[in-house]
Amino acid sequence: MAARLYYNDSYTSEFNARVLERLNVDGQPALVLDGTYFYPASGGQPADSGTINGTPVVDLRTRDEDGAVLHLLAQDVLGETVNCCVDWGRRFDHMQHHTGQHILTQAFVQVADAHTVGFHLSPDSVTIDLNKTNLSAEIVAQAEDLANRIVWDNRPVTAQLVAEDEAADVRMRKKPGHLLTGGLRVIEIEGFDKTACGGTHVARTGEIGVIKVLKLERRGDKTRVEFRCGGRALRDYQQKNAIVNAVVATLTCKADEIEPAVLRLQDEIRNLSRSLKAANAQLIEYEADRLLHEASQEKGIRIVRRSYDGREASDLKLLASRLVEQPKVVALLGSSGDKAQLVLGRSADLPFDMNAIIRQALPLLGQARGGGPPALAQGGGVQASAEQVQAALDAAEQALKV
Numbered sequence: 001m002a003a004r005l006y007y008n009d010s011y012t013s014e015f016n017a018r019v020l021e022r023l024n025v026d027g028q029p030a031l032v033l034d035g036t037y038f039y040p041a042s043g044g045q046p047a048d049s050g051t052i053n054g055t056p057v058v059d060l061r062t063r064d065e066d067g068a069v070l071h072l073l074a075q076d077v078l079g080e081t082v083n084c085c086v087d088w089g090r091r092f093d094h095m096q097h098h099t100g101q102h103i104l105t106q107a108f109v110q111v112a113d114a115h116t117v118g119f120h121l122s123p124d125s126v127t128i129d130l131n132k133t134n135l136s137a138e139i140v141a142q143a144e145d146l147a148n149r150i151v152w153d154n155r156p157v158t159a160q161l162v163a164e165d166e167a168a169d170v171r172m173r174k175k176p177g178h179l180l181t182g183g184l185r186v187i188e189i190e191g192f193d194k195t196a197c198g199g200t201h202v203a204r205t206g207e208i209g210v211i212k213v214l215k216l217e218r219r220g221d222k223t224r225v226e227f228r229c230g231g232r233a234l235r236d237y238q239q240k241n242a243i244v245n246a247v248v249a250t251l252t253c254k255a256d257e258i259e260p261a262v263l264r265l266q267d268e269i270r271n272l273s274r275s276l277k278a279a280n281a282q283l284i285e286y287e288a289d290r291l292l293h294e295a296s297q298e299k300g301i302r303i304v305r306r307s308y309d310g311r312e313a314s315d316l317k318l319l320a321s322r323l324v325e326q327p328k329v330v331a332l333l334g335s336s337g338d339k340a341q342l343v344l345g346r347s348a349d350l351p352f353d354m355n356a357i358i359r360q361a362l363p364l365l366g367q368a369r370g371g372g373p374p375a376l377a378q379g380g381g382v383q384a385s386a387e388q389v390q391a392a393l394d395a396a397e398q399a400l401k402v
């Protein structure tokens with residue numbers, strides 16, 4: 001079986017290897033090498049990327065039967081010996097986060113007796129799941145502080161093979177069968193943590209730089225903790241700092257005044273929209289008065305017929321309601337535009353069924369739908385021209401006379 005050289009050395013990113021086997025995996029050419037520093041996905045850590053003889057490695061898998069690492073390639077490469085390059089930026093990011101995870105996990109054990117039951121690492125997010133809920137902000141800050149003290153202690157991180165019966169003090173999420181070749185692979189952070197793990201880690205904790213918890217999310221009886229280490233934590237800080245600076249410039253306040261400033265703005269908006277609504281209702285009342293004065297009369301019934309362009313449906317409805325508060329009034333209102341509307345209403349002392357009438361008029365606006373009680377029906381929501389709205393109001397007016 002090909003040796004997994006990264007078990008003893010996470011830092012080599014360029015190496016030569018002899019090709020032991022050439023095969024085809026899911027239509028993709030693949031190689032087995034006599035030894036590899038490429039890491040195949042396992043234990044929550046994604047696979048490496050990189051190249052072999054300049055050809056991209058598209059995936060790395062472990063063969064079930066013998067544990068061999070299969071290097072899947074974008075295309076075939078020639079030669080008995082090949083030159084391999086592991087993408088170091090991606091690998092180092094994984095090393096920082098994998099070691100950071102061991103430290104944060106142990107910190108939550110010590111501070112809150114909360115144990116890690118899941119780990120996820122992808123380009124967009126890094127999380128651990130804890131078997132506890134309702135962790136206070138103080139507890140989280142304590143765990144974060146402890147984790148970063150361990151980082152700044154710059155403690156050695158070592159990998160050792162330990163006999164399984166001597167591994168009583170080693171943390172294991174589940175029994176790692178694949179780590180049991182010649183003993184259990186145990187990662188030790190000096191004086192702090194021992195965990196059975198097959199991943200790649202930094203040699204000293206200082207290389208992690210910083211461990212920052214971003215947020216907690218409750219998931220049933222567990223808590224998902226999202227965090228970032230090293231380069232990702234720095235990029236996150238840069239991004240958030242840029243956002244804070246932009247917001248501070250817009251609101252002309254200090255960073256620690258952003259929250260009260262936004263709450264104040266929300267309050268103002270609520271008050272303004274309340275006054276605007278009241279003023280609008282008053283305006284519509286005046287408008288209704290004027291329209292009633294100008295209305296044509298037929299057999300003692302005042303018919304108010306108006307069409308607008310781009311007027312809000314809520315406005316039309318309010319106007320129609322005001323109009324038909326008076327006796328013997330019919331309101332035929334329409335608005336053209338992206339969301340054309342018809343609102344047809346009549347006073348309580350008139351017999352017309354506006355719901356039946358709107359169902360005759362709406363097809364003239366296209367696929368419009370709507371309806372309502374006999375006294376006030378409304379519909380539309382589709383794009384329609386001023387001509388279409390006029391035609392629909394014509395149809396409605398005709399229907400009154402039948």
Ligand SMILES: [Zn+2]
Pocket residue numbers: 098099102187197198199200201
């Ligand atoms: Zn690990």
